[in-house]
Amino acid sequence: MGAVSANRFPETNSRLVNRLVAFYEYQQALRRFDALLKKTTAEDLKTIDEIIAERREFTIFTNLSRRVEKGRSTLTEKPKKPGDDFKRQGLSWVVALARVEVAAMLAAFTRTKRPFEKVGPSRFELPAYGEMLLDGLRTHYWSLAADPRLRDVTKGRLTLRQMLTYSRRLLLARSFHDAVIRLGKGSFNNAQQAELKTWGRNLGKLHGKILSRIQIRLDSTNALQKELLKQSGLIAP
Amino acid sequence: MSGKLLATLLIVVALTSPVSAAGDALTNAQYNKLTQIVVPAFENGDSLGVLKGLSPLLTKLKPAAMREADALLKRHRAPPVDHLLTAARRALIRQGMTRKMPKASKAEVLLVLPVLHRQVASLLRAAKDHPAWKEPPGKDGVLKEYGELFAAINVLDSKLATSGSVAQYAAKSGKSVSKVKLADLSQAQRDAVEFDFAAAEKTLAGLRTELRERAVELWIKRLARAADVLENSKVGTQRYEAAYAAGIDKGLLDTFFKTVGKQRRGKFTRPALNELGLEEAVQKTFERAEKAAGDLMVKSRLLFDGLEWWLRGRYGRGPHAGGLLKDAAVLVNPQAQIALFMPVERPRPIPPPGPNISSVPDYDRRHYYTWAWENREAPKMLVEYFM
Numbered sequence: 001m002g003a004v005s006a007n008r009f010p011e012t013n014s015r016l017v018n019r020l021v022a023f024y025e026y027q028q029a030l031r032r033f034d035a036l037l038k039k040t041t042a043e044d045l046k047t048i049d050e051i052i053a054e055r056r057e058f059t060i061f062t063n064l065s066r067r068v069e070k071g072r073s074t075l076t077e078k079p080k081k082p083g084d085d086f087k088r089q090g091l092s093w094v095v096a097l098a099r100v101e102v103a104a105m106l107a108a109f110t111r112t113k114r115p116f117e118k119v120g121p122s123r124f125e126l127p128a129y130g131e132m133l134l135d136g137l138r139t140h141y142w143s144l145a146a147d148p149r150l151r152d153v154t155k156g157r158l159t160l161r162q163m164l165t166y167s168r169r170l171l172l173a174r175s176f177h178d179a180v181i182r183l184g185k186g187s188f189n190n191a192q193q194a195e196l197k198t199w200g201r202n203l204g205k206l207h208g209k210i211l212s213r214i215q216i217r218l219d220s221t222n223a224l225q226k227e228l229l230k231q232s233g234l235i236a237p
Numbered sequence: 238m239s240g241k242l243l244a245t246l247l248i249v250v251a252l253t254s255p256v257s258a259a260g261d262a263l264t265n266a267q268y269n270k271l272t273q274i275v276v277p278a279f280e281n282g283d284s285l286g287v288l289k290g291l292s293p294l295l296t297k298l299k300p301a302a303m304r305e306a307d308a309l310l311k312r313h314r315a316p317p318v319d320h321l322l323t324a325a326r327r328a329l330i331r332q333g334m335t336r337k338m339p340k341a342s343k344a345e346v347l348l349v350l351p352v353l354h355r356q357v358a359s360l361l362r363a364a365k366d367h368p369a370w371k372e373p374p375g376k377d378g379v380l381k382e383y384g385e386l387f388a389a390i391n392v393l394d395s396k397l398a399t400s401g402s403v404a405q406y407a408a409k410s411g412k413s414v415s416k417v418k419l420a421d422l423s424q425a426q427r428d429a430v431e432f433d434f435a436a437a438e439k440t441l442a443g444l445r446t447e448l449r450e451r452a453v454e455l456w457i458k459r460l461a462r463a464a465d466v467l468e469n470s471k472v473g474t475q476r477y478e479a480a481y482a483a484g485i486d487k488g489l490l491d492t493f494f495k496t497v498g499k500q501r502r503g504k505f506t507r508p509a510l511n512e513l514g515l516e517e518a519v520q521k522t523f524e525r526a527e528k529a530a531g532d533l534m535v536k537s538r539l540l541f542d543g544l545e546w547w548l549r550g551r552y553g554r555g556p557h558a559g560g561l562l563k564d565a566a567v568l569v570n571p572q573a574q575i576a577l578f579m580p581v582e583r584p585r586p587i588p589p590p591g592p593n594i595s596s597v598p599d600y601d602r603r604h605y606y607t608w609a610w611e612n613r614e615a616p617k618m619l620v621e622y623f624m
Binding site: 015018019020021022024025026028029030031032033035036039040043044046047048050051052054055056057058059060061064086094097098100101104105108109136139140143161165168169172224 | 273282473474477478532535536539540542543544546547548549550551552553554555560561562563564565567568574577583584585586588601602603604605607608609610611
């Protein structure tokens, strides 16, 4: 394996993505939803939202990041109305969730470029999609910031396997960040843009540190251990 | 600690510890096999890999070595030997991969058979009380009631199918231990060895046939109800549901009439299925529904099928990594993609009040968790899930 820089991510065994529960299922769902959206009228969409609202299992809660956010941030989600419980229903939220999840799996487990655009968000669910992307970024960022193991990771004190999973985590967080910047162009004020820039820098720096530690460790790992890591999908075959 | 006290303690430990003769402990080769093949296979959710590594070892492990093996597995956060073997065999039976499994030794059969016996026996006891046999909705029954009934039928059908495969496997592998001295076995093993798995397989197959005939009857009733709704109702949600039901039921009935319906014409246990002109009557009913539905047939199919797949993505659990991962078998057997544990009851989403507190679904966003799947332990089987 060649030298690893902060801009190159360790290769993974992309086949592993097919084992993730929901990767196949959400794609099957999206195929049908995309075909449906080509045929629906405004009245259809109203009826469909009523159908979905009658079924509690399709309720989605958003702004999950509020559980882990610490301190003030210009990116904190504001309630849409007084007493907003962040409970959302409707086809646009259902579609958006499926797309975000598939894209995130592609981001973390394959080398797909721009996965959050690759999954093809449509204008129909773009507002919901954008909200979920930003919420996902916030959660990843703040939970990383509060992760008690982060120091151990950057000092190379964990096992190689654990460090590789953290690299994957940073890869994912940075993919969310890239997507938020690209898809949210024009929708952030100056202060938000500045904060996003800082987050991007912090995530990049952190990832670079982890990658260096991984490189050092890989250089001293024996052939059998490398084989086991390949089998587990953490490094490329 | 004082020297005297330490010496006393060591003597007590030596006297109370089981004495294992040299040669009873794990050999280096066995140790390496466990740590380098079995544990990684378990961590990767590779049931076949677990069996290939562990199954041949079982007959070579004396009691002391077995205890050592269990302790070693525990250190690697894996279940003990007997659980690993049983879970691996059950997973592969569920996935229809019995032919690929290595042959089980007598010792392994005696480990696994009681677990399989419990599964089959408990289903046989409970099958007839299952909600799938509930009375169908009346003439003006709401389509949703049919939906709930069919969901219950699917659950039971799946259980009957899985347990049928288990009974078939158990009948075959149980032959290798049929001549074992019963007095040497535990009660659970005796019950399993004496249990007639072949007869159980037949009973389960019979129940499945009866259940499927019942489903056919219900498809016909629901199709008629859907045609009425499409002709008479202007309520959008009802029309969508009726169009979907009509399309689904027609497709299922077409397959039925071409296959089982043809083979067993006149010989069904449910009298309604033996009526003359049934197929033509169903066709006429469908034509009424189709005419009244227009393009709703296609749209409703896309919607409800899509929602069904979405539910599997949202609430489905695999057998590994805390439910996040399917078995490694999916990489060689695409059909294994379908198998997931799903909740029996319709879930009511609950957001967690804080991190690390459980919510519904378990994984509010999978991307928060899948990055660390290697660190997730295998889930305990939850009562409310089935496959």
